[in-house]
Amino acid sequence: MLMSGVRGRKSEPNHRPRRPRFTFGSVDFGEDDANLDYELAQRRSQEPIFIQAFLDYPQFNLPALKTGEKYLVLGQKGTGKTAILRKIESEFQKAQAITQFMIFRDEIASKEELEKFGNVFAIKVNDVKRIYHYLYTLERILLLVILSSLQEVASEASERLDPPGKTSGDQWEAGFIHRMVTKVVRQPLERVVQTALDTVSDYVSALSIDPARASRGLAEIDADVLLRKQNERLLNVCLAGLRKAQRPVKIFIDEVHYTYRIGKDHDQDASLVRDLIRVIARLNRTFSRERVDCTLYAAIRSEFLIHPLISAAELHPTLDTFGIQISWATYPADFSHPMFEIGAKRVDIAANQNFDGRKFMHACFANYAPQDATEFVRSTWSKPRDMVRFLRTCKEMYPQKITLSKTEYAAVFHAAAIKAWKEIETALTSFLSMKGVERLTVFISENSSQSLGKGSIGTIDEVLKKLAPIAKNETQVGAMSDPATLFRLLYMIGVMSTVRQDSGQLIIHSYHRGQVNPDPAGRVAIHRGVAKSFS
Numbered sequence: 001m002l003m004s005g006v007r008g009r010k011s012e013p014n015h016r017p018r019r020p021r022f023t024f025g026s027v028d029f030g031e032d033d034a035n036l037d038y039e040l041a042q043r044r045s046q047e048p049i050f051i052q053a054f055l056d057y058p059q060f061n062l063p064a065l066k067t068g069e070k071y072l073v074l075g076q077k078g079t080g081k082t083a084i085l086r087k088i089e090s091e092f093q094k095a096q097a098i099t100q101f102m103i104f105r106d107e108i109a110s111k112e113e114l115e116k117f118g119n120v121f122a123i124k125v126n127d128v129k130r131i132y133h134y135l136y137t138l139e140r141i142l143l144l145v146i147l148s149s150l151q152e153v154a155s156e157a158s159e160r161l162d163p164p165g166k167t168s169g170d171q172w173e174a175g176f177i178h179r180m181v182t183k184v185v186r187q188p189l190e191r192v193v194q195t196a197l198d199t200v201s202d203y204v205s206a207l208s209i210d211p212a213r214a215s216r217g218l219a220e221i222d223a224d225v226l227l228r229k230q231n232e233r234l235l236n237v238c239l240a241g242l243r244k245a246q247r248p249v250k251i252f253i254d255e256v257h258y259t260y261r262i263g264k265d266h267d268q269d270a271s272l273v274r275d276l277i278r279v280i281a282r283l284n285r286t287f288s289r290e291r292v293d294c295t296l297y298a299a300i301r302s303e304f305l306i307h308p309l310i311s312a313a314e315l316h317p318t319l320d321t322f323g324i325q326i327s328w329a330t331y332p333a334d335f336s337h338p339m340f341e342i343g344a345k346r347v348d349i350a351a352n353q354n355f356d357g358r359k360f361m362h363a364c365f366a367n368y369a370p371q372d373a374t375e376f377v378r379s380t381w382s383k384p385r386d387m388v389r390f391l392r393t394c395k396e397m398y399p400q401k402i403t404l405s406k407t408e409y410a411a412v413f414h415a416a417a418i419k420a421w422k423e424i425e426t427a428l429t430s431f432l433s434m435k436g437v438e439r440l441t442v443f444i445s446e447n448s449s450q451s452l453g454k455g456s457i458g459t460i461d462e463v464l465k466k467l468a469p470i471a472k473n474e475t476q477v478g479a480m481s482d483p484a485t486l487f488r489l490l491y492m493i494g495v496m497s498t499v500r501q502d503s504g505q506l507i508i509h510s511y512h513r514g515q516v517n518p519d520p521a522g523r524v525a526i527h528r529g530v531a532k533s534f535s
């Protein structure tokens with residue numbers, strides 16, 4: 001029997017649609033953390049899956065990043081800042097540019113967490129914070145990183161640019177700069193940063209004892225002025241080296257954030273972020289003016305830019321002009337949300353399925369309806385990390401499965417929600433004592449069912465009263481001793497949101513959806529993902 005309109009081709013008998021040619025276990029969904037995913041891919045000598053499956057959305061503005069018109073990537077945790085920096089770095093590497101990728105880890109990172117990164121370099125923020133001259137310390141670190149990447153060209157530039165002068169002070173300065181540059185050539189980043197810290201620390205210590213002797217007779221000069229002048233000479237060496245190398249140099253700095261704490265430590269942490277932004281902007285401006293192809297990029301947690309020290313520094317024009325804000329808040333809570341495309345793209349790479357987000361979810365989860373997609377978005381933080389965590393959990397629990405039943409889907413979501421809570425719980429240890437975290441966990445556990453069932457746990461004032469005993473016990477450890485401050489923290493981290501009904505429509509205010517402040521007229525709800533982890 002011939003098909004109508006087609007000669008010589010047999011018709012196929014009726015049959016069920018082909019089942020997908022993959023299982024969860026056969027797909028590389030990547031890691032929750034892009035830097036960790038990058039390190040594991042390096043160990044396997046392959047390109048990270050988040051780069052292979054990179055989805056270029058207009059908000060990323062990759063062309064402006066590549067030209068250096070934009071060099072600050074701003075966004076909340078898990079929005080894809082690291083993936084964007086790594087993607088840009090990989091393209092520069094293919095174009096034979098010299099690149100370096102640096103990771104700033106906050107001081108609460110455990111030794112085990114840092115060891116996960118292997119050879120991927122992490123700056124210990126505590127080391128920098130011991131020296132209060134952040135601006136010039138950070139500037140020296142970045143200049144030495146650039147010079148180190150230029151290898152012998154940097155050493156030659158320092159020797160030619162700083163010949164011995166007429167005075168003993170000039171000779172000493174010239175020799176000091178040359179020795180410092182030579183010391184970092186072909187050295188790992190850890191040694192480069194340590195050299196920068198040592199030279200700054202030694203000078204600051206010496207100045208506190210004998211300024212004249214420390215400056216080798218130049219003058220009795222304060223530390224900031226001396227460090228600035230040394231950095232100016234170092235910058236001149238850097239410019240000469242960049243011109244001689246005639247290759248683009250791109251430096252990437254990731255995980256720039258600080259710990260939200262009260263008092264002096266809080267301000268020091270904010271100062272570190274503030275001064276790093278200043279240094280990056282200043283150096284990029286100099287490189288542009290001098291017409292050398294060198295750009296410094298940084299990924300910065302946007303929730304930490306509201307600190308008064310940063311606002312008072314008038315950095316927002318710089319952030320607006322040179323920054324790209326990454327947010328998923330504008331996408332609707334349905335199948336058109338990019339989270340679903342993230343999974344589809346990874347399956348396409350593994351099994352050549354050519355799914356869109358809707359087809360992917362239909363293939364993997366039985367009877368997946370539009371309302372299920374809406375619930376998924378609202379029960380997560382609407383970020384790429386949430387989808388990756390969910391799919392990794394599918395792979396761990398059902399590696400041989402192709403399609404999960406409703407019961408299996410619910411089990412995976414619950415397990416992924418527990419992982420998400422563990423991540424939040426770890427973050428809370430920066431702000432609360434261990435006892436405080438335990439008390440808060442009990443509070444959330446006791447109120448999760450009410451939040452899921454009734455939609456909220458009370459007005460803001462009512463919740464503040466409930467949080468008061470937890471905050472009161474934090475007074476002795478100097479952390480979140482005010483219930484309003486504690487509530488604000490829980491809102492920012494994503495533990496709580498506010499909800500209210502308006503003309504029959506549910507209005508949700510949550511930090512990750514772009515509402516910086518809770519709705520004062522709303523009722524407080526525990527985030528559905530957090531509440532489900534306790535259900």
